[in-house]
Amino acid sequence: MGRNALITGATRGIGLEVARQLARAGFGLYLTGRDERRLAGVREELRAAGQARDLRDPTAVVELYGAAREALGRVDVLVNNAGFNKAKDPLSRVTAGDLDDSYAVNVRAPILLAREALREMGGRRSGHIVNVLSSIVHTRMENYSVYTTMKCALHGFTGCLIKEARQVGVKVTGVYPGGVDTEFRAQSRPDYLRAESAARMIVDCILAPEDVVVHELTYRPMVESNF
Numbered sequence: 031m032g033r034n035a036l037i038t039g040a041t042r043g044i045g046l047e048v049a050r051q052l053a054r055a056g057f058g059l060y061l062t063g064r065d066e067r068r069l070a071g072v073r074e075e076l077r078a079a080g081q082a083r084d085l086r087d088p089t090a091v092v093e094l095y096g097a098a099r100e101a102l103g104r105v106d107v108l109v110n111n112a113g114f115n116k117a118k119d120p121l122s123r124v125t126a127g128d129l130d131d132s133y134a135v136n137v138r139a140p141i142l143l144a145r146e147a148l149r150e151m152g153g154r155r156s157g158h159i160v161n162v163l164s165s166i167v168h169t170r171m172e173n174y175s176v177y178t179t180m181k182c183a184l185h186g187f188t189g190c191l192i193k194e195a196r197q198v199g200v201k202v203t204g205v206y207p208g209g210v211d212t213e214f215r216a217q218s219r220p221d222y223l224r225a226e227s228a229a230r231m232i233v234d235c236i237l238a239p240e241d242v243v244v245h246e247l248t249y250r251p252m253v254e255s256n257f
């Protein structure tokens with residue numbers, strides 16, 4: 031039986047490329063993002079199910095998992111990819127709203143989706159949850175305090191999830207890419223990883239042999255030396 035995947039942040043960047051590569055590997059897909067127009071285009075291209083949702087809304091996050099499960103029959107792989115960094119800001123410019131938004135999308139949404147996935151996947155003792163973190167977890171940079179804090183929180187969660195999910199036969203992978211040339215930042219960075227390459231590493235973890243679980247994978251463009 032073919033496998034199915036729910037992918038967040040699939041309207042562009044790394045998530046879109048993960049969707050394309052999993053579609054080529056025969057996966058049934060449920061895709062999400064906020065941009066209705068882009069999502070419609072991707073769904074048509076990949077013949078995928080999906081719906082637009084703002085992951086800042088925790089009720090929408092939980093409903094999203096239920097909708098994916100209903101549309102696909104079962105979710106075999108959850109790719110918690112959606113995430114953002116509002117700006118490279120010094121702490122003096124950070125607001126409470128910035129913290130709340132970043133927490134909601136970069137931490138709370140993937141945790142709630144992982145909870146829903148573990149309930150479903152754990153019941154049948156199979157499945158795979160992939161959290162897209164960042165190599166920023168392994169380093170520190172000025173003007174990245176909010177994003178770093180949230181990715182470090184998701185890193186802590188992922189470490190716990192690896193152990194809880196193992197007990198019910200579910201694989202968990204945390205991926206830690208370095209810079210990727212996407213719309214994540216305003217300026218283009220052709221010296222960074224291509225989105226296809228960043229996605230390929232994630233898909234390789236998903237397509238690893240049945241007896242393998244990749245717990246953590248860090249990868250970077252060769253230009254990066256901040257480690």
Ligand SMILES: NC(=O)c1ccc[n+]([C@@H]2O[C@H](COP(=O)([O-])OP(=O)(O)OC[C@H]3O[C@@H](n4cnc5c(N)ncnc54)[C@H](OP(=O)(O)O)[C@@H]3O)[C@@H](O)[C@H]2O)c1
Nearest residue numbers: 039041043044063064065084085112113209210212213214
């Ligand atoms: N690019 C990098 O250098 C880099 C490096 C390390 C890790 N990462 C991580 O990799 C992941 C993907 O990044 P990317 O480079 O592909 O970024 P991207 O091109 O900016 O894409 C981000 C995706 O997340 C979705 N998203 C953002 N906010 C959302 C919200 N509130 N609700 C629902 N969806 C939302 C966007 O969809 P809509 O716009 O349609 O809402 C989009 O599909 C993120 O977790 C990021 O932190 C990126």
